[in-house]
Amino acid sequence: MSNSAPAIALTIAGSEATGGAGCQADLKTFQARGVFGMVALTCIVSFDPKNDWGHRFVPVDPEVIADQLEAEFSCYTPDAVKIGMLGTPVTIETVANALRQYEPKNLVLDPVLICKGQEPGAALDTDNALKAQILPLAKLVTPNHFESMALSGMNSIESVDDLVAAAKAIHEKSGAVVLAKGGVRLEGPDAVDVFYDGATLEVLSVPKVGEHAVSGAGCSLAAAITAELAKGASPLDACRSAKDFVTQGIEARVGSNAPFDALRQINS
Numbered sequence: 001m002s003n004s005a006p007a008i009a010l011t012i013a014g015s016e017a018t019g020g021a022g023c024q025a026d027l028k029t030f031q032a033r034g035v036f037g038m039v040a041l042t043c044i045v046s047f048d049p050k051n052d053w054g055h056r057f058v059p060v061d062p063e064v065i066a067d068q069l070e071a072e073f074s075c076y077t078p079d080a081v082k083i084g085m086l087g088t089p090v091t092i093e094t095v096a097n098a099l100r101q102y103e104p105k106n107l108v109l110d111p112v113l114i115c116k117g118q119e120p121g122a123a124l125d126t127d128n129a130l131k132a133q134i135l136p137l138a139k140l141v142t143p144n145h146f147e148s149m150a151l152s153g154m155n156s157i158e159s160v161d162d163l164v165a166a167a168k169a170i171h172e173k174s175g176a177v178v179l180a181k182g183g184v185r186l187e188g189p190d191a192v193d194v195f196y197d198g199a200t201l202e203v204l205s206v207p208k209v210g211e212h213a214v215s216g217a218g219c220s221l222a223a224a225i226t227a228e229l230a231k232g233a234s235p236l237d238a239c240r241s242a243k244d245f246v247t248q249g250i251e252a253r254v255g256s257n258a259p260f261d262a263l264r265q266i267n268s
């Protein structure tokens, strides 16, 4: 096992300095799922404890992003690639150009439209660029409750039936396999996600672990899906096992001085 060539996964994502979310979560997830991980860093986020834990955000120079991707795709052919936070229209254009050039297999998009603490609408240019330039390249997309409304055009999602409608609408628009996440935002005892690939519809449901969102859950879910696709799983099996992984990680979460706990990746 240890001598065989590992599957290789790349995340194109931002740093979240405290290690709960972002590329830190992705890399820990890749390690926990037994794949060799790489990061192309797009931005650096530092929470501000003096300002209600808001996000301080610094983008990485586009040339430096392109350089990282050149190095990575020259050294390896990743078996799967995850896109996390990109953050600016220029970054999105840089990454979209590289994706068109390198044509990676198994592109998973976590469509980070806004971060916790950001105002909806504050980043409309970025959201539109992501929808126009990255979404059409994705094989699988993992929108949360808010992102499912933004990508489907629906005004509200309040039930599992609504989430199913959103997943179908996003699939029709993008052609991607969709895992629409209800998380703690849908009422009821269960954390429900909807999988739809154009043919198979599956509602993935587990009892909620508390009523509070945990930092890094979305990043780790998409990274675990990426790792499973890299190892050759089908999209549905990748989503099922990623959901188990995230549930265990939420159960094992790390308490923090910020108002949100952080998911802890548990080795499988």
Ligand code: PXL
Pocket: 013, 014, 015, 016, 021, 022, 023, 045, 084, 085, 112, 115, 116, 216, 218, 219
């Ligand atoms: O949770 C989304 C997310 C992704 N990437 C980075 C982040 C966050 C949220 O804080 O900081 C870098």
